[in-house]
Amino acid sequence: MYSEITANKRKTIGIFIAFFALLFGMSWVLATYLEEPLITPYVLVGALLYALFSYFLSSRMALAMNGAKQIEKRDNPRLYRLVENLAITEGMPTPKVYIMNDPALNAFATGRNPSKGVVCVTTGLLEALDDKELEGVLAHELGHIKNYDIRVSLAAFAMVAAVSILADIILRLTWFRSRDNDAPGGQVFVIVGIIAALLAPLAAMLIQLAISRKREYLADATGALTTRYPEGLASALEKIKNYGSTVRRQNTSTAHFFFANPLQKGSIAGLFSTHPPIEERVARLRNMGTRQ
Numbered sequence: 001m002y003s004e005i006t007a008n009k010r011k012t013i014g015i016f017i018a019f020f021a022l023l024f025g026m027s028w029v030l031a032t033y034l035e036e037p038l039i040t041p042y043v044l045v046g047a048l049l050y051a052l053f054s055y056f057l058s059s060r061m062a063l064a065m066n067g068a069k070q071i072e073k074r075d076n077p078r079l080y081r082l083v084e085n086l087a088i089t090e091g092m093p094t095p096k097v098y099i100m101n102d103p104a105l106n107a108f109a110t111g112r113n114p115s116k117g118v119v120c121v122t123t124g125l126l127e128a129l130d131d132k133e134l135e136g137v138l139a140h141e142l143g144h145i146k147n148y149d150i151r152v153s154l155a156a157f158a159m160v161a162a163v164s165i166l167a168d169i170i171l172r173l174t175w176f177r178s179r180d181n182d183a184p185g186g187q188v189f190v191i192v193g194i195i196a197a198l199l200a201p202l203a204a205m206l207i208q209l210a211i212s213r214k215r216e217y218l219a220d221a222t223g224a225l226t227t228r229y230p231e232g233l234a235s236a237l238e239k240i241k242n243y244g245s246t247v248r249r250q251n252t253s254t255a256h257f258f259f260a261n262p263l264q265k266g267s268i269a270g271l272f273s274t275h276p277p278i279e280e281r282v283a284r285l286r287n288m289g290t291r292q
Contacts, residue, residue, distance in 0.1 A: 019156070019207060022203060022207075023159070024040070030166070030169065054157070058157065059150075062254045065253070067102075069101075071098065075099075079121065080097055082134060083097050083142075086139050086226060090146055090226060092117070095114075095119045097120075100120055102123060102124055102249075103124040104124050104125075104245055104246055104247045105129070105244065105245055105260070106121075106125060106240070106259055106262055107121040107258070108258045108259060109142070109257070110150055113148065125137065129236055132231075133232050136223055136233030136235075137223075137236050141223075142223070143220075144219045147218060147222060149218065153211070153256055156208045156212070157253070157256060208274070212274040213274065216275055216281070220284065220285060230285040231286070234285040237260070237282050238278075238282060240260050241279075245260035246263065250262075256274040260275060261274070261275045
């Protein structure tokens with residue numbers, strides 16, 4: 001388990017190096033096309049500022065966009081005490097607790113660090129799961145906060161957005177200026193620019209998916225280690241598979257926060273899921289239980 005956490009951190013560094021390389025490459029394409037070499041550092045700084053802006057606001061946006069409401073212990077003692085007990089077990093501050101009024105079986109965590117942690121569950125999840133199953137889901141979400149997976153996810157999503165904006169700028173410039181560039185070499189560069197602008201967002205999204213799926217497996221392992229009962233989380237996942245995790249407020253920008261895929265199956269966004277298959281997650285947890 002601990003070696004997996006270390007490996008996850010190393011892979012995270014590699015992923016962000018890839019992000020920066022992608023941003024640098026796209027800014028170079030833009031600077032070369034505009035024949036303004038000095039534009040590269042400005043583009044990089046602008047992209048990073050946008051990423052930081054998104055990074056610091058993403059948590060509030062996720063809660064607002066999903067209609068989550070904060071509760072106190074008196075509002076739902078069962079949920080609040082489970083979160084408190086798990087936080088004590090992990091030796092971390094008790095995160096704020098939110099509830100979404102939604103029949104889907106789902107949950108999510110957010111917050112840049114443990115002191116700003118937030119855990120949110122749907123009303124459907126509270127009604128369908130017993131205490132052991134709910135504890136497993138909550139331990140998974142606290143695992144995200146403990147491992148700083150939320151920070152990594154927020155930064156990765158912000159970087160994807162920055163790459164997408166830069167790609168859109170390049171695509172529009174090459175489209176509108178292609179008529180003014182009749183030189184053979186210029187036409188080739190226009191084609192290269194268009195291809196780069198089209199492929200870069202896809203590459204950035206695939207990088208984000210890779211880290212998102214990895215952190216889901218890691219949070220499952222962390223949650224099982226916290227509760228010492230992998231079967232609780234495995235059983236919760238099976239119920240979620242049977243009853244459904246699709247929330248009423250469909251939003252691709254916050255889908256990566258959730259415990260299970262919140263998007264409608266069969267949609268274009270659903271093809272690029274940020275979550276690994278539930279069957280694989282259950283199998284890993286059951287295998288973990290047999291090794292105890």
